[in-house]
Amino acid sequence: xxxxxxxxxxxxxxxxxxxxxxxxxxxxxxxxxxxxxxxxxxxxxxxxxxxxxxxxxxxxxxxxxxxxxxxxxxxxxxxxxxxxxxxxxxxxxxxxxxxxxxxxxxxxxxxxxxxxxxxxxxxx
Ligand SMILES: [Zn+2]
Numbered sequence: 001x002x003x004x005x006x007x008x009x010x011x012x013x014x015x016x017x018x019x020x021x022x023x024x025x026x027x028x029x030x031x032x033x034x035x036x037x038x039x040x041x042x043x044x045x046x047x048x049x050x051x052x053x054x055x056x057x058x059x060x061x062x063x064x065x066x067x068x069x070x071x072x073x074x075x076x077x078x079x080x081x082x083x084x085x086x087x088x089x090x091x092x093x094x095x096x097x098x099x100x101x102x103x104x105x106x107x108x109x110x111x112x113x114x115x116x117x118x119x120x121x122x123x124x
Contacts, residue, residue, distance in 0.1 A: 073102040
C-alpha cells in the first residue's frame with residue numbers, strides 16, 4: 001500500500017499534469033479558432049483546413065481522455081482507492097505507478113485487458 005508521503009507525491013504530480021493538459025487544451029482550441037478565422041472561402045483551401053481541424057480534434061480527444069484519467073486518479077486518491085487494481089483489488093506496485101501514474105490496473109490485469117482489446121479489434 002502507498003504511504004501518505006507517496007500519496008502526496010502522486011497527488012502533486014497528477015495536479016501538475018492536469019494543469020498542463022488544461023493549458024494545452026486551451027492552446028489547441030485557440031489555435032483552431034485562429035485557423036477558422038483566417039479560413040479563406042475557397043474550396044481547395046477549405047479541405048486543408050478541415051484536415052487540420054481533424055488533427056486538432058484528435059489531439060483534443062487524446063488530451064481529454066488523459067485529463068479524465070487524471071481526474072479519476074485524483075478522485076481515487078481522495079477516497080482512498082488510488083493505487084489499487086480496479087479488476088482484482090490488489091495494490092499496484094509503486095514502481096508501476098511512477099511509470100504510469102494513472103494506472104487503473106495491475107500488470108497482470110492490464111495484460112489480460114490488452115489481449116482482449118486486441119482480439120476484439122481483430123474480429124471484423
Ligand atoms: Zn489486477
